[in-house]
Amino acid sequence: MAINLFENALKQFNKAAGVMNLDTGLRKILSHPQRELTVNFPVRMDDGSTEVFTGYRVQHSFARGPAKGGIRYHQNVTLDEVKALAFWMTWKCAVVGIPYGGGKGGVTVDPSKLSMGELERLSRRFFSEIQIIIGEDKDIPAPDVNTNAQIMAWFMDTYSMNMGHSVLGIVTGKPLEIGGSLGRPEATGRGVRVVAEEAANYIGMDPSKATYAVQGFGNVGSYAAKIINDEVGGKIIAVSDVSGAIYNPEGLCIDDVIKYKDGNKGLIEGYPKAEKISNEDLLSLDVDILIPAALENAITVENANDVKAKIIVEGANGPVTPEAEEILLGKSCFLVPDFLANAGGVTVSYFEWVQGLQHYFWRLEDVRTALHRIMKDAFSSVAKTKSKYETDMRTAAYVDAIEKVATATKLRGIYP
Ligand code: NAD
Numbered sequence: 001m002a003i004n005l006f007e008n009a010l011k012q013f014n015k016a017a018g019v020m021n022l023d024t025g026l027r028k029i030l031s032h033p034q035r036e037l038t039v040n041f042p043v044r045m046d047d048g049s050t051e052v053f054t055g056y057r058v059q060h061s062f063a064r065g066p067a068k069g070g071i072r073y074h075q076n077v078t079l080d081e082v083k084a085l086a087f088w089m090t091w092k093c094a095v096v097g098i099p100y101g102g103g104k105g106g107v108t109v110d111p112s113k114l115s116m117g118e119l120e121r122l123s124r125r126f127f128s129e130i131q132i133i134i135g136e137d138k139d140i141p142a143p144d145v146n147t148n149a150q151i152m153a154w155f156m157d158t159y160s161m162n163m164g165h166s167v168l169g170i171v172t173g174k175p176l177e178i179g180g181s182l183g184r185p186e187a188t189g190r191g192v193r194v195v196a197e198e199a200a201n202y203i204g205m206d207p208s209k210a211t212y213a214v215q216g217f218g219n220v221g222s223y224a225a226k227i228i229n230d231e232v233g234g235k236i237i238a239v240s241d242v243s244g245a246i247y248n249p250e251g252l253c254i255d256d257v258i259k260y261k262d263g264n265k266g267l268i269e270g271y272p273k274a275e276k277i278s279n280e281d282l283l284s285l286d287v288d289i290l291i292p293a294a295l296e297n298a299i300t301v302e303n304a305n306d307v308k309a310k311i312i313v314e315g316a317n318g319p320v321t322p323e324a325e326e327i328l329l330g331k332s333c334f335l336v337p338d339f340l341a342n343a344g345g346v347t348v349s350y351f352e353w354v355q356g357l358q359h360y361f362w363r364l365e366d367v368r369t370a371l372h373r374i375m376k377d378a379f380s381s382v383a384k385t386k387s388k389y390e391t392d393m394r395t396a397a398y399v400d401a402i403e404k405v406a407t408a409t410k411l412r413g414i415y416p
Contacts, residue, residue: 005080006083006084009084009087010031013402015398016395016402017402019389019391019395023410026409029409030405030406030409033060033086034062035058036079037056037133038054038056039129039130040053042125055106055126057105057133057141058079058082058103059086059102059133060086060102061090061101061102061405061409066135067100067101068098068100068102068142068346068350069086069102069103069105069141069142070141070142070143070144071104071107071141071143071151072145073106073107077108082104082106083104085104086103088339090401091397091401091402091405092346093350094401094404094405095343095400096343096378097374097377100140100346105141119151123151123154124154124157127154127158131162140170143173149173149180152173153174153178155170156179159171168355168357169356172353172356173352179356180352184352187345187348187349188342188344188345189221189226189315189344191341191344191371192220192291192315193232194344194376195313195336195379196224196289196291196311198375199311199334200311202334202383205288205310207232208232210234211234211236211237212228212234212288212289213239213282213283213285213287213290214236214238214239214240214291214293215239215279215290215294215298217240217241217257217261218241218294220316221293221315222239224315225254226254229255235250235251236254237252237287239257240268240279241268244269244279245277245279246271246276246277247276247277247281247285248274248275257271280303283298283303284303284308285308285309288310288311289310289311289312289313290312292315292316296319298316298319299320299321299324304320304324304328307328307333312328312334312335314335314341315338315342316338316342317338317339319338320335337393344371351371382397382400
């Protein structure tokens with residue numbers, strides 16, 4: 001299954017490479033990660049025993065700048081998974097035009113089974129092990145599944161201790177107090193808002209009069225819903241989380257739903273000013289814009305025919321399967337692909353890195369303005385490529401991204 005992930009990634013790449021008639025040599029270069037590091041390292045456990053863990057850091061491309069991508073802790077992490085994720089990061093950074101290549105890392109571990117002390121020792125030792133290939137001008141990690149701002153703080157401190165001075169640019173997603181950026185928590189949701197608005201304008205729909213449904217009310221979904229509600233003026237008529245979905249055809253007050261969720265163990269279940277519906281019902285509501293922002297494979301061949309939304313903005317990674325996408329495109333649904341739609345997070349990570357390198361920190365409105373411009377320009381560029389090649393938005397986004405990386409690779413040439 002892990003092997004399929006990288007193979008699937010290559011399939012998407014090859015489809016776009018075919019559409020754009022990419023040179024065979026460049027195809028070969030870009031189909032391989034440039035560097036793959038596997039580390040096996042010991043950690044002292046609380047009971048005095050020693051465990052050996054395996055971790056990875058993969059750097060797919062440096063053609064446009066240092067590698068960038070998160071580190072995940074999960075019991076199913078494999079080298080192939082990390083390779084696929086690093087590969088996707090290259091295209092995500094390229095499609096929004098930020099000067100990075102793709103990287104990703106992971107440790108095969110279930111962190112819920114570790115104490116805080118074990119987690120800290122594992123994090124510090126893993127970061128020391130991969131230090132031979134990372135650096136603020138080489139590869140800049142960030143949080144991913146099961147890693148967070150505290151772990152980034154340990155990473156930053158470990159690297160800084162080894163270097164003998166504080167190195168703010170070594171990781172992003174840090175706490176504000178040690179070089180994090182304002183606007184980072186909301187960044188992915190804010191980016192989703194920008195592309196949703198652009199997509200509506202593109203197909204001739206007024207985004208301020210549109211209706212929206214949001215699947216998943218975590219970091220991405222709740223910020224996207226709030227910002228669309230507050231700034232675009234669109235009506236969010238349904239949201240869902242793991243506990244179920246809520247629906248109000250008059251529009252939900254998102255601030256009120258967030259307040260309720262915060263006082264209800266993080267769940268929207270039981271919210272009184274809406275009707276309870278099922279998660280499946282939410283996906284098939286008659287809305288203008290559907291934002292799947294929960295997990296992968298939410299829309300499959302099983303339910304794609306029931307989807308009525310005119311626009312889908314993929315807040316989550318991989319929420320629509322390739323077979324479901326064929327069905328949706330056949331119904332003239334306009335789909336904004338994940339690596340464009342959710343690139344707001346890595347974009348503000350880039351801002352955090354720039355601020356850290358300069359030791360000069362921006363105001364929140366500067367972060368928001370710069371993010372808005374980047375997301376808007378990226379959407380417009382992909383839409384132009386879509387028209388040029390008469391293709392779908394996902395393939396167009398790949399073509400746009402591959403073109404940038406291929407051009408940089410060609411300009412730099414093959415060393416020696
Ligand atoms: P999160 O854990 O904060 O939120 C996930 C939400 O989905 C929760 O509300 C959860 O209850 C809900 N959920 C889970 N299963 C569900 C189901 N079957 N039906 C409806 N809701 C369900 O995660 P997140 O950070 O918001 O990430 C969501 C997705 O976005 C993931 O695919 C992630 O990889 C992707 N993503 C996140 C970021 C980021 O900056 N957070 C950036 C890029 C991509």
